[in-house]
Amino acid sequence: MPRIPAAERRAALVDAALRVVSREGIAAATTRAIVAEAGMSLASFHYAFASRDELVDELIATVVAREQQAVVPTPEPGRSLRELLESGIIAYFEHLKSDPDHEQAMLELTQYALRSPERHPLAAAQYARYAELARNSLELAAELTGARWRTPVAEVARVLVAFTDGLTITWLVDRDDAGALAVARAAADALSRMADLP
Amino acid sequence: MPRIPAAERRAALVDAALRVVSREGIAAATTRAIVAEAGMSLASFHYAFASRDELVDELIATVVAREQQAVVPTPEPGRSLRELLESGIIAYFEHLKSDPDHEQAMLELTQYALRSPERHPLAAAQYARYAELARNSLELAAELTGARWRTPVAEVARVLVAFTDGLTITWLVDRDDAGALAVARAAADALSRMADLP
């Protein structure tokens, strides 16, 4: 085994843990399973992390920090705000379909964090990040179409997060593409009515 | 310890398990924790159930079967479909606020069921039940206001389930009542536009 500085091991272990959680769920993410996925020994784990809890905390913080703008509305002349929002939500849905395990893992990590008071802030940070990303998209979409949000964008963003979250869970359960698209349409419809058109 | 027939023990254990899951999460619902909650011995558990898996399966089936119409729209003259839907969703939200742990438990049971192929149908049944209940409310609401759903009610119901689910998760994370109400308004708005008004 090559020698790897502790900092790099931490990152490698976090990556391995995310793969395990995505593939088999957080309950299966034992120290041994993570270490096997990363191809190292148990001792290396506890050299890099004081405890499994510390790893999970860092895992959550990492995936939140890594969360990217899933969708950037593409400027296409002649499209209404509603159309822009709908295609944005559908683009998120495509992203979900391309890697359902990842979104399921994110959901599981949220639930996990919600279960202990000291970890609750991690879940809150996760959703604050979602809202921030949603807000970016919403502001850009308004800008591109010349619309103006009637209520504070942060509030609209929170609604968008709720809608996409609902779309995610229901689709993960029933894998009904048409149903998910109906949700996307309805969501885009509701959101677009929260703005004044030019 | 009084003698209790196995069938009653099963029910008592399922109830105890639901309390444990609600209070501490599914990960904490060990055979010993459940048995302690029910006030019986470990042997009684395995006399009533062949395995913990069997108990969890029955728990999920039970909570799904037990799920009631959370909200029955109240006939009140002069209210629009939109208003009726909004007050219905808000009534669900009040229900959520009155017992957040229960809804969190339902969410956890869904995730749990999603993680193994043989349990996936349990999650699907859970959401089918949700959709059925949503459908009842939607049909009644349309009837009361004389509106007519433009798309199949089942599809509208699925959208409603997605919206309430999103409302639930986001509120469980940030406990933002005003945000949840904004979701309720937007959802009611979107849904009401899926019907033709009289």
Add this chain to the structure above:
DNA sequence: GTGCGACTGGGACGCTTGTCCCACTCCCTC
């Protein structure tokens, strides 16, 4: 090149988990 600290491997620990066994006791039936 040597020394020292950063890193590794394997084994072991104590604990909790699900499950099982077996001796026992109650209650219903004939």
Add this chain to the structure above:
DNA sequence: GAGGGAGTGGGACAAGCGTCCCAGTCGCAC
């Protein structure tokens, strides 16, 4: 009221868990 099956209690088991220890080894700084 005797017999037998249904139900009970406590202890035990193996397996898996998180964590720890310690002897060893590598590689960089001097």
